[in-house]
Amino acid sequence: MITVHEVSALSGVTIRTLRYYDRIGLLKPAARTEAGYRLYDDADLMRLQRILLLRELEIPLRDVSRLLKLSETGQREAIGRQITLLELKKERTEKLIALARRLSKGEETMDFSAFDRSKEEAYAAEARARWGETEEYHAYEKKATSRTEAEGSLLLGRMMGIFADFGALRDGDPASDAAQAKVRELQDFISTHYYPCTDEILRGLAQMYVADERFRANIDAAGGEGTAAFVQQTIAAHCKKG
Secondary structure, three states: OOEEEHEEEEEEEEHHHHHHHHHOOOOOOOEEEEOOOOOHHHHHHHHHHHHHHHHHHOOOOHHHHHHHOOOOOHHHHHHHHHHHHHEEEEEHHHHHHOOOOOOOOOOOOOOOHHHOHHHHHHHHHHHHHHHEEEEEHHHHHHHHOOOOOHHHHHHHHHHHHHHHHHHHOOOOOOOOHHHHHHHHHHHHHHHOOOOOHHHHHHHHHHHHHHHHHHHHHHHHHHHHHHHHHHHHHHHHHHHHHH
């Protein structure tokens, strides 16, 4: 056991912040001395490390507590998504720097790609749906905590089956009746098993399916090369009709 002062010295977190974390229930000390001083054990320090990582990943404090209640798989997924979002921001920042350097040299250029936030917005929409202070998050939390990891894996397998069906249609018209029926099936599946999937969220997911290499690779593995792009096109056609 170590004292709050020792935890502060070890982690760089102020004593005031540690007391605040205790008050809101985010990091309760394992024990207290007879005089009421906080004492922290190794498990507390591991939790503090996770809290600090989530904060470094720009996750709001109000969402950190929710994430820590998820399974290890859920926490890893959340952290992975935040890392990808930071990488997208880094990529856009690097484009801005490169553009600024060209302009500072007097180069004439007509490049607006550095101002494109669509990939970041797609990830942000997905994060809000899963972990934000939204109706979608609360629906996701309720369903996620009520099923086992095995059940979660089974659902993922079923979703990959839907993408495999998309793959069988990928050489056709994204606006065809068959393709649009598959979009509705995907949207209903997400709404039923994860969170209310509005057209806005669906549009964000479609962007993520092609922007994220991992998503694109998994979807293409399920339905064949080009499936992720086809799914994005079918969703775009669906949202255009709406």
